[in-house]
Amino acid sequence: MTLRILLNRVKTDTLLKKNMTKFIKKEDLYKLLNSFLKDFEIIGPKQIANKGIFYEPLESIEDLYLGELFAIEPAKKFFLESSECLFHSGFLDGKATVQDAPLPDKRRIIIGLRPCEAKGLILLDKVFDSEYKDRSYINNREKSVIVGLACAKPDKSCFCTSMDGSPTGSRGMDVLLFAVEDGFIVEIYSDKGKEAFSSLGKEPDEHQNKTLSAYKQKRSELIGKNFKVPGDLSPIFESDYWDKVSFPCLSCGVCTYLCPTCHCFELVDEGRKMYRCNDGCAFSNFTLEASGWNPRPTKKERYRQRVFHKFDYFKKIFGENLCVGCGRCIRHCPVKMDISEIVSNAPSGAGK
Amino acid sequence: MIEELRNKARELLKTKQVEAVIGYQRASDGLSAIPCVIRSEEEAGRLIWDAACVYNLCGYLKDFRAKKLGIVAKACDVRAMIVLISENQLNRDDVFIIGMECCGVVDEKRARVSGRDGSDISSADKCKSCASCVPLAYDCLIKEKREKAKVSEDADKDKYEPVRKLEAKSLSEKSKSWKDEFKRCIRCYACRQVCPMCYCPRCVADQFMPVWFSKAGGIEGNFSWNVARAMHLAGRCIDCGECERACPVGIPLRDINRKIEKDIKELFGYEAGMKTDAKPFLACFDKNDPEDFIK
């Protein structure tokens, strides 16, 4: 099978005019994915005993996990890699040399993304593929087909609906799978998705269509957390509220590294290679300056920064919260801090 | 037990014996606990105590330098404080230890990765091999009311049996399994941040003159970080298990810590967190230390 347009990335103009809907049996889906293994790297969630679900390049489709549990790390790492080489420098015959790191050429199908994670990619696009074009991020985006999986059972930490998302949202997806009794209902949104999936399955029957719309409605209702983000947080910047709520914070990188939208990085110069590595605003040395001065010396400033970046600054620039409500930072916080609670309880106005 | 704890906190705050009490309150999910600081008598009602109180709170003490604080502490937490006192990081007179008799805490980690709420999960592994439910030191002890104030039936068993099993594996098996573990490390340093012993003003992992090991997330850097962390805890780790619990990607850090703990105990007869005047294990020696590995 030749997949011509799969080399182009999702853009609005490549979205289909009308979504296609298909029904695929589980065996058929797995068969199809197996046939892709030759030409593609297939990345999907895999259950690892005692550890949970992880996105990994799959050697066998049998390992693919399409159950209720959420992957621990978001699929962000395949686009904005946790550590990637930007360029190498060298010293040859008395002269310094600089060379861009080669970009990987392998095409990928990333399967099992939840709607919140896919939406996270759209938010990252605003940073890495707008005014500034990031060579490696864009390459990763262009080389990937995103096959999502609608959430069957939201977790108690989930709050996507408060972030204008939905457990069945399609933003950022090429294809979205809905797990139903005996197979999957497949919604195809883009040319890429069409090329990959239209050859298989059949139109859903009426019962299946009904199931689908019920599924979509029901899932949103299952989200337990619902709140409204204050429109403007700036009046409470100086509030001692931040002092109070940041107390439990350990200043680790769990929330930022597991966040589908956090994208802060540091440049690391190692062995004549320049790397871009994950970094997080919770770390105490994130803003440490060479002079020794740290503008965000305590947890208060650092935690406030995280909240403001997500729910104030980003919104002011890009019109959306830099949060998709996936709940990872709540679920995996070693001390159970809850950003949704902290944001929703934030005092209004400039009061102390 | 909870009322007793709250009353104690009220009393301490009222009599100005402490400026604040560090303890646990209920988290937003209604089941878990979250660390909190209680500064007034009125707030003391927020304090809770149950098996959800997994965290080791002594890491928070460093946020309050030279202030008199109360702290709610289990047996394992107190051992951590003993190490901190021996390492000049904590003044015993600056803390009022509200010792809690503990029957084990929930396995928060297992609950999290299996998507359950924890109420149906048994005690954490560390509690299964815990020898004492009463802290080594405290200023007041709040006793467990329940009948079974015993930690575990397994406490008498060889607590290093899992380590021994891992040791017995072949070199290539060990190499492969640890590489699989370490490749998953995302260098979020939750293990470090949650560790009560990791109080360095700037961790070697964050230094860049020199760069001690790769910060880029490759296997070499990850391996180095985990070995460096383990070595820096040698003779200091009191097996509170917080690192392993906090690790989002499930690296069995306790296996490493306990391997070292076991070697130190068996080769040198040293145990961390028992005496406040103990010398740091790696900063002292005995002329008769084993040297059969040296040519």
Added chain:
Amino acid sequence: MINPRTQELKNSRAESWEPKIAAFLCNWCSYAGADLAGTSRREYPPNIRIIRLPCSGRVNPLFVLKCLMDGADGVLIAGCHTGDCHYSEGNYYARRRFAILKKLFEFLGIDPRRFQMAWVSASEGDKWVKVVKELVEEIKKAGPILAKS
């Protein structure tokens, strides 16, 4: 991540691999012992690269890690015999540290032959030669470190 140097090594080693071994020697005993091996013209394999330090107590476990992670196939630490330390106690501290590290390495799947320690006094040129010869042999048996990762 593999640094360019190790990549280079990897390539060059494909055909005829010779182990590269880092050796940390204390200035007063072992470095002088290696000097004596030279003065007495004792031949030994050229695979060893010596880093001179004041004392075996100066060897940080992180140095050893760095060597192994950067592509050294083996690491040797040599110091004065116990009781002979120029600084009276440094080697006792080293002994304790590396007893733990060696066991930890083995636990994590690093071949124990790759990390060794020896006491070599300033008068033991012969012992130095013997230690190096044995070490090179053993590491040749253990194979290139990169082939394992």
Added chain:
Amino acid sequence: MKIGVFICHCGTNISATVDVEKVAQVTSKLAKVHFSTTYLYMCSNPGQELIKKAIKEKGLDRIVVCSCSPSLHEKTFRKCAEEAGINPYLVEIANIREHCSWVHRDKKEATLKAIDIVRLAVAKVSRDKPLVKTYVPIEKRVLIIGGGISGIQSAIDIAFAKYPVTIVERESSIGGRMARFDKTFPTLDCAACILTPKMVTVSQSQYVTIYTCSEIEEVSGHVGDFKVKIRKRARSVDINKCTGCGACYAKCPVKVSAKFDMNLGLRKAIYVPFPQAVPNVPVIDRQNCLWFSAKNASGGTKKACGLCKKICNFGAIDYDMQDEIIEEKFGAIIVATGFTQFDHSVYGEYGYGKYKDVVTGLHFERMASSSGPTGGKIIRPSDGKEARDVVFIQCVGSRDEQKGVPYCSRICCMYTAKHALLLKEHNKDAQAYVFYIDIRAAGKNYEEFVKKVQDEYGAIYLRGRVSRIFEKGGKIIVRGADTLSGAQIEIKADLVVLATGLIARPETVKLAQMLHIPYDQNRLFTEAHPKLAPVETVTSGIFLTGACQSPKDIPDSVATASAASVKALGLLLQDKLEKEPLIAKVDRNLCSGCRACVVACPFNAIDMKEIEDRALKCKRDVAEVVEGVCTGCGNCTVVCRMSAIDIEGFSNRQIMEEIEAL
């Protein structure tokens, strides 16, 4: 950064196996290397000139010299660089001779290795930092601990150079062991005759202060500036008022056994240990003095004696005298604490303690001494009769890993021979039998002396061990084997003299800890180097002399005493002490104050200091290196988890850079 690489041929020592031109060519292309060249002998004057010229002409700012071991010419090239205007610590040596050309034959391999060695050195030098030598002032006074022959000789030597010196002696008089000897081997000089003049010399020297009845209480500080607390025990006699007339001890009614005379004789409760004592001032033994026992017994109600006070015309007796703590500063310390005798009661078969007529060599010395308790007669302590058949047993405690010490005490063979001789001299009819393992008589005229004792004085030497000693019919029966003839031997002796070994004094451990000097498994102080620094310790400014380091006879003790004085004087002659700057340094921002380095420092060179942390807005403790004490061993850098402490010259950055260049 412009690094220069200078490769030495060392004649053909290097160039025969290493292609030096190739090394120069390859290394010249390394990053930061600006210039690379070779020369036949880099350490020669023209070689050094070449380096200096290159530094100036090429504008080099640090250099690597590829030559022999740094132990040989590191200093040479540092000086050379300094003369060319580069900081001497921006020099590294690549050892391509001892570690390369001399140990490999294959030229290709050796050349490749040499290049690697140079690369490491270039990596290190690129992280070198310019360092400045530090200087510490010197307190120009010497403390001598112990007033035996070693301490006395050291004091005389130092006083001769006109530097003030203080002797601290535990007993009430200086003189030590030697004051108790009768004659000395092999010349048979009278010990008192050669010692007393020296004692007088020190006591009269304006440069010497003697504290008797005194002990070291505490030592802090470091070379050039030792702060020492000395406890002067109450003597009960004012040393300034006493004239040594002796009226007090003549009058004193109490008689007790004299320790000085090995309890063979008696002394008074107020006494001088021996007639030639220096200072010749008595001391009151408060345990036995009636005045003190009366005062202590019944709260002063019983009538106290007080005769000595009444008789003293100079008002020198002071019953209320208290211990006094003196604090003084010294630039150097000489340890001359000597030895003690092995306690041979562990040898049940020798019956010591059980039989009065089994004594030690020191008993014999006192008996032989004409001013001793027996007036020079060799007697049987049991009945006071003159001894005729005397058995000497050597190696009591020495060379015995099970019950004694593993080493040879070195002097027993000689003093036993001397005793055998003295025995014959004191009593023509006497017969000496000597049981020995080996005769060790290495020393000028020593072997001849032993021979003389055997041949001219008829001492019978029996090679073998004594298996049993018992009493029968007023005689001591000594049973043993003569391994040379294979015969069992039984001797009916009047007296048995055990040649007990020399061992460290029990207090040495405490003193070693105070001084931070090491001691060995036998608690003898350890010298800095057994051959090349036999009187130094690893702690600079502290020197050893005499038997506290290892058993020594008088000539050796005197020789080491003078050696130690020269070392101390060498220090004192400096205006200020130059210190290599290769020492530890603390980055306060990184220090957590955990004290691990303080605990781990073998030299106690790290203190804690409270600082005001402006970022954390609180006070906190950080480590601080005492520059004068730090030796740069680097142990602290490893126990410091946050690597807040680093060693200049072998810094973490330098070593990591080297590893990267591997």
